[in-house]
Amino acid sequence: MTLPSWPTDLIEPVGDNWKLVRGDARRRGQGDQGPPRMRRGISKAVDQVQMSFVVTHNERARFERFYVEDTAEGALPFLMPDWSRNGDYLTMADGTFLTDASGNYLTIAATWLCLFGEQLPSYSAIGAHWQLSFSVTVLP
Template structure:
């Protein structure tokens, strides 16, 4: 089965306002009879990302199709741009962009993500556009 790609006709980057990352936490607390509780790494955990995009009304059905049909209501993972790194310029030690043929060298960074299982995406009107808010889980690679 091929891995899905975030649709090119939806915004590739989310809004900065409302964006939040929660680092992965696979710790498990083990209570003791006395003293401090122990913490043990139980599973790798997933980073959680709260994200939103604005789309015009005519793009809402496209997102719904991606959610309902392509990801089968969020059960299939997909590749999406790393929201902090993808497309950023690579700088040299002095802070200047590294150029190739007079064009800056850019980072290509992607996430393997899925919609978080505890919350379906939410669509709300905002003026003439619609805000689609979603919780993503960033899956570990390798």
């Protein structure tokens, strides 16, 4: 089975409403006195990412098709770019850009395996556009 990928014809999320919350893999133990004891609780934790897009009517329709058909209304996992890193240039410690043998800059290609999170897609009208908001769970 091939995993569906985020539609490349949709724009990146709006920076103001993009928020990543790291999952907690720790186990906390509280004794009768003193500070709490922390230890690793589980081997992998899931991260939650909230995001928002400003889309046209056509982009909204494209997203709806992806959500309803490709992910079975949010029930199936999918691949999505990690917009916090994807496309950034790689640099050395002194700030010099890394290049290949032809002199082209090397960029990061970061992709997440996701499920739609607890906040399912919602829309708000903004003039002739729509603000699309939802959360995703990034799987380990």
